[in-house]
Amino acid sequence: MTELLRWRLRLAGFDAESVQPAGGGVIAQAGVATLFSTGTQVFAKTLRTDDPDVFEVEAAGLAALRDAGLRTPDVLHVSPKLLVLAPFPAFPDTDDAWAALGRALARLHTSTAADRFGWPADGWLGRMRQVNTWHTDGHEFFAEHRILRWLPDITKFTAEDRRALERLCERLPELIPAQPACLTHGDLWTGNILGTPDGGVAVIDPAVSYAWAEVDLSMMWCSPRPPSSARFFSAYAEIAPLVDGWADRMRVLHLREVLSTIAHGDDDWDAVGYVREVLAPFRVRA
Template identity: 60%
Template sequence: MTVELLLSRLRAAGFEAESVRAAPGGVVALAGLARLRDGSQVFAKTLRTPASDLFEVEAAGLRALREAGGVTTPEVLAVTPDLLVLEPLPPRRDDDERFWEELGLAVAGLHTATAGERFGWHRDGWLGRLRQDNTWDADGHAWFAERRILRWLPEPLVEAALSREERRALERLCAALPDLLPPAPPVLTHGDLWRENIMATPAGGPALIDPAVSYSWAEADLSMLWCSPRPPAARRFFEVYAATAPLPDGWQERMRLYRLRELLSSIAHDDDARACAEAVRETVQLYL
């Protein structure tokens, strides 16, 4: 896929795009910063084959985070089956503790303002290029087990990476979740809250992109950032969050358990599958 495809689809959607600079990373879509004839810029994504509602779901997630949770997200300028056009955002400053403090306040505000009665979402979504099952359920432990962990076991690459006994161990771990995770209300979550999905506003404040929203546990949202590499200044995120929206004791120790969902998804996407499979084994052994 080349930037020419993104350029042509922008033009077909009515944007007078003159050039596109491809964005690094990204395994699902071709993305880039486009310069328009009037000198302004937009951020755009496209798919080689428009065969899903991926961009529609992403746009809906951005709106939900902004409207229901008060989180800053880029403005959606256009969305079609093969194109998503967003307001461009600058990168964050990793060494700015104030930035991470503001993000901690924003995510705490999102979680505390959106408590619901059921886990899930009104439609299924996407995590990477694979479907995210958001079927509603009032039982958080059953929902997290079925929709966030066991959901990945039938994926071909997961079946290849984990033995039958290892998959059965995951099933036993899921059955024990009520004893391992404290009950908590469902809240609106970003769903893919790791450092690469954190941007900045032109004024320097935090903004979030690429959501995989659902009503889930707040701790599950935090686990993405906690368990992925992050700059030292990000410690202020967790300090401010915990002071604003206190968590049950032992939350740090539970982060690895929530991370199973991301590890299994990474295996299914063939993203460092060997290391992720070993991390799954270590986590299961730790908790069982």
């Protein structure tokens, strides 16, 4: 299972004594490699498919977050076929760690306010493109590039499902208060959070763009997480006060992630049913 990764590590100058498989998302083979020369470890991912800029985009996203003050692993090597990162320990599930993460994310959001939504180039969410075309209107950006963008890749929706989703998009200015753009991680869930060797917290696997801060919060709020993660939100609010009604908006904002999941063909937890629940108020009733 890890032979392809081990071979590509060797070609890049990392002669691995062993590779312990690790979860690498939907497009990559990943593992922790122990090197012959030093006995040290690195985390590496290689592609199973030919997507030539996936790792370059990921490395650029990590650099952007790091430059803005969020901890990320050092990138030791990046090429079209291989990404090698310095290894970080698992995220410690403690109140202090969740508080540190909440404050770090709040500082990221409050220090990177911008007047445009998007990113200089499109990115990746899983194995599909994340459209990042610049836009000055946050509601239009979210509707076009974070919700409706996925409809061509989804076959499970009925015509009424699609129309309800369009109605929701039309009403986004009523549902989501106007907010500035800021630098967002874009895929912030527990699987993309790590510890650091000095006891801090760090993030990996970003899908960065300038977007609403609440999009990052919705990913954390709606994805599976331990009870201790409640400290994340209270600590975040110490630096970036949460706007009234924020929790009521989380499921609407999380549609971006759920629609991407369905477009990828991953619906073993009834993601379609989740979307239909959120869309219930936007259906036409006789």
